[in-house]
Amino acid sequence: MKIDRVETFLVAPRWLFLKITTDDGVVGWGEPVVEGRAETVRAAIGELSDLLIGADPMRIEDHWQVLTRGGFYRGGPVLSSAVAGIDQALWDIAGKVRGAPVHELLGGPVRDRVRMYGWAYGETAGQVAEAAATAIAAGYTAVKIAPPGPMAFLDTPAGLRSVVDLLAKVRDAIGPDNDVAIDLHGRASIPASRRLLPLLEPYVPLFVEEPLRPEYSSDIARIVTATSSPIATGERLYTRREFRDVLDAGVAVVQPDLSHAGGISEVRRIAAVAEMYDAVLAPHCPLGPIALAACLQIDLATPNFLIQEQALGLHHHHGQDGLNYLVDTDVLRLRDGHVERLDAPGLGIDVDEKAVREAAARGHRFRSPIWRDPDGAFTEW
Incomplete structure (x- = not known):
């Protein structure tokens, strides 16, 4: 069996899907993308495919090593995301050839279902709290929220209070038996984080996500020591070596993205490194159904798994909830706050290729929003 074709599909709302076909007709799907840079990742896949055509698809680890280390210049989100989808x-493909879900190939499941969380959005704290309550009523046991706008390097007391009030209103709306995480999206500075995080502690967040931008990962210990709330990070880290630095600093929750951090092969290693630090895995996944299915396979086989993000139906998807690209949508449906174990071979989903090709004919040009402060200076989204 040899790899015969590598194809990519730019599909709404902001995703890139990948299909590998073997010479005997076995098909594997992946989701490689850097949001807002999908065309760039697509070009990288075209270059890497020269190393794949005619090769044995079952030599997964060998391919991973060659694709990540075979070029003199290595690393970065574009290359790592291209490799992740492949x-x-x-x-x-390996699961389909062996007639087993991927989690069986990783040593078998350690759980029967995967706890999920959804996002709660709104322009005001009241709207976010209402959305959070709606999510809980729909079956989630946890939600994630984010401040709706930019954060100043050193905010006013009123600005800090607005973030605290947001978390307080959501906590009141969902009660003490459910969880809420808060994502600062890398918008906070080191001094702002040290001021803000202790004020959030009375509302017991499940974790505080990405208080700092990834370029300040070496300083995250200053944030960890400023609060009792668990600190989570990792959606913009791509290798186990990068995660080692933040784990050394005391991060409690690692959040690699299976479409960015080298795919299933590397994320399983990141989880194993985190286990050595008594840290837990909560994969980042604001993407489509293929990426989510890959996450679920890792979640099912990982002892130190915490909770899984999902974004099907996310507010900026404009009506495209991702399930449109599946033949059987039921496999990813929420039941009692969880998704049940995927037992079909491979990633456990059946991609609707006709729907994918129709969407790819339209494509997309998603770009990340550009935010500016009141004085006109660029600020973090």
Whole structure:
């Protein structure tokens, strides 16, 4: 069996899907993308495919090593994301060839279902609290929220209070038996984080996500020591070596993205490194159904798993909830706050290729929003 074709599909709302076909007709799907840079990742896949055509798809680890280390210049989100999607597709093929879900190939499941959380959005704290209550009523046991706008380097007392009030209103809306995480999206400075995080502690967040931008990862220990709330980070870290630095600093929750951090092969290693630090895995996944299915395979086989993000139906998806690209949508449906174990071979989903090709004919040009402060200076989204 040899790899015969590598195809990519730019599909709404902001995703890139990948299909690997073997010479005997076995197909594997992956989801490689850098949001807002999908065309760039697509070009990288085209270059990497020269190393794949005619090769044995079952040599997953060998391919991973060659694709990540075979070029003199290595690393970064574009290359790592291209490799991630290829890696997902190769695991999908391996599972289908062996007639087993990927989690069986990773040593078998350690749980029967995966706890999920959803996002709660709104322009005001009241709207976010209402959305959070709606999510809980729909079956979630946890939600994640984010301040709706930019954060100043050193905010006013009123600005800090607005973030605290947001969390307080959501906590009141969902009660003490459910969880809420808060994502600062890398918008806070080191001094702002040290001021803000202790004020959030009375509302017992599940974790505080990405208080700092990834370029300040070496300083995250200053944030960890400023609060009793668990600190989470990692959606913009791509290798186990990068995660080692933040784990050394005391981060409690690691959040690699299976479409960015080298795919299933590397994320399983990141989880194992985190386990050595008594840290837990909560994969980042604001993407489509293929990426989510890959996450679920890792979640099912990882002892130190905490909770899984999902974004099907996310507010900026404009009506495209991702399930449109599946033949059987039921496999990813929420039941009692969880998704049940995926037992079909490979990634456990059946991609609707006709729907994918129709969407790819339209494509997309998603770009990340550009925010500016009141004085006109660029600020973090």
